[in-house]
Amino acid sequence: MRDAPDAVMLFAAGFGTRMGALTASRPKPLIKVAGKPLLDHALDLVAAYGPSRTVVNAHYLSDQIATHVAGRAIHISDEQPDILETGGGLRNALPLLGDGPVFTMNTDAVWAGPNPLAQLAAAWDPAQMDALLLCIPTDNAIGHAGPGDFVTDTAGRASRGPGAIYSGLQILKTDGLASIPQPAFSLNILWNRMLTAGRLHAVTYPGRWCDVGTPEGIALAESMLRDADV
Template identity: 70%
Template sequence: MLFAAGFGTRMGALTASRPKPLIEVAGRPLIDHALDLATAHGAAPVVANLHYLPDQLAQHLAGRNIRLSLEMPEILETGGGLRAALPLLGTGPVFTMNTDAVWRGPNPLDQLAGLWRPAEMDALLLCIPRAQTVGHSGTGDFQIDADGRATRGPGSVYSGLQIVKPDLLHTIPERAFSLNRLWDLMLSEGRLFAADYPGQWCDVGHPEGIALAESLLAAPDV
């Protein structure tokens, strides 16, 4: 599930006439960078949710065997958007991925799949140690204990990528809601887990992030 419905307000004028996933980094739209990772992992089916300027995204994704979940008249946020897309995704755990970041290092979907333990986990979040983030400020989102369980608090930064079981989505009455609502339910049962990514990650949620992401991608291998 690729989250592509947002307004991209932090991008200012750059998103006045185009959706944020179509902003280019290193000559390619952000959503294509995310699709590269999903395709390399073999994730299928792939669903993208649309709301803001949806026709542009639909045209860009045409012919790629990507299913589209159109959110109208209102945007459904991450939790509501995932729930609305479930008929297109099928049953079982799913990857969800933001489309406003660039990665440098091993395929993060491969890492999550290798760490996924469905008997213990309802969600596995991929996080970034703060020293390995580019273009991101703040104290972090989650702490991770020795068993991989996550708790909220200053620590690693949530990357926007996870594996999640969607079952509990149906217990939330609101139509539009954040995935944070789902994670709170999992936290209460000790079934929210997280892992740190070994590479680097750049937040491209603001205009300055474009140049930072391009520099990250162009940096020589160490």
């Protein structure tokens, strides 16, 4: 089994209800920011890093996701008839992802700064970690309210509490998924086990990041990208 992540799981199955009318006839990952679908913003970062396998899960209007990536070296994990949440969705895609740790990445955010996958890969230590989360300092997180999700100790071990915001990108060992009985579940179940064992770690991203979960987030992300180009 490989120790370094060489596969990426992109989460694109959600209903996008916070987007209102914008997702009435298209899935949220195909909403455009700065002229490019959110999914392609994520895929560009993945392609620049260069893993051997890329998987996109889909459920809501999944045919549009499949059509959008057709002709590219991307596998679709179509969750039908039921959506499986992050944990169940990842487990369902394991035959496409292969053994060993994987990147998992949300597709409803835009980044401005160094490649976040490369940063995570450089910090990954499988001897000490079962998961490594990329978090955003609150000052660098645009379009996201709240006190934050995780704090870290001097060794980089994470615990829950007001601090940095989870970006939706991580490296994760997938072994523990097999023992979770329910078909649809959140990856929080796996994180809680890792927290107890002291094997959930986090690092902070030095650039800026914008949450595009609502229509207002589109303009905020476009403004962030314009500023980054100046």
